[in-house]
Amino acid sequence: MPSSPVQGGGTRHTIRFPEEMDCSILSSHRTIRPFGLHGGEDGKLGKTGLGRAGGQIETMTGCDQATLASGEAVIVTTPTGGGYGAA
Template identity: 40%
Template sequence: MLPEPSMLAPEYPAAVVGGDVKTSQAVTGALYAALGVMAEGSGTMDNVTFGNERHQYYETVASRSGAGPGLDGTNVVQTHMANSRLNAPEVVLERRLPVLLESYAIRRGSGGAGRWRGDDGGVRRIRFHESMTISLLTNHRRDPPYGMAGGEPGTLGRNSIERVGATVVELAESDVAEVRTGGVLVVESPGGGGAGPSGAIVRSALIIERLRQD
């Protein structure tokens, strides 16, 4: 039973949003940490919406999975409650909306180090051919996904807008912003946490122990 009222059992008129996007992912991560099952993976289902008077669009951007005993993470996948696939860029995005999907790539090196590595998030770049209002609901932009049993945490996520003229505007994990024609929205999802100490850490510990014994 959950205590009432609480964050997980809110009562009117409490403001609620993102129960699947944020809260359920955070609860899952907390349970995995308490049970020592695996390092934190997505911890978020990055929600991106944008639109103007003529166009509206919504998507969830995949992140990655964390590592566990004997198991590396997986690059750029939806995890836990987030099991949707991205829409086809040519059909859904570029034919129907005044945008260009410049790239969607693996964010190399964003996974946490460890004996089993947390895998990498993604980098999604969308260029706008019309002015739009962007709304973001993301997580792990301030606190990194945790590692497990000596594994390193994943890299923080990052949201930004690259304006015409090379000006970069940093966005918060939950934010609303205006982007003008030619601007680029960049969503960098966080990396997954690693599990177990890395080989270098293990070797250092063994050397220190031998020196102590000598």
């Protein structure tokens, strides 16, 4: 298996709602980084935010809920995987 000491790439998704929406999230790797193996770097934490109508970003916890107004968005950044093997 080839080694890659740096962590894998996460993704970012923005989901905008055209009408008022109740939102709940149940996620992991928001406080503990995914572990690297055999000397690889740990991954990065994931995060979830709310893009509010005024332009501010409100951070959600790993287990949270909120009501979004029409036009507001949920922004999900997935955690990266940990690296494998020393550099």
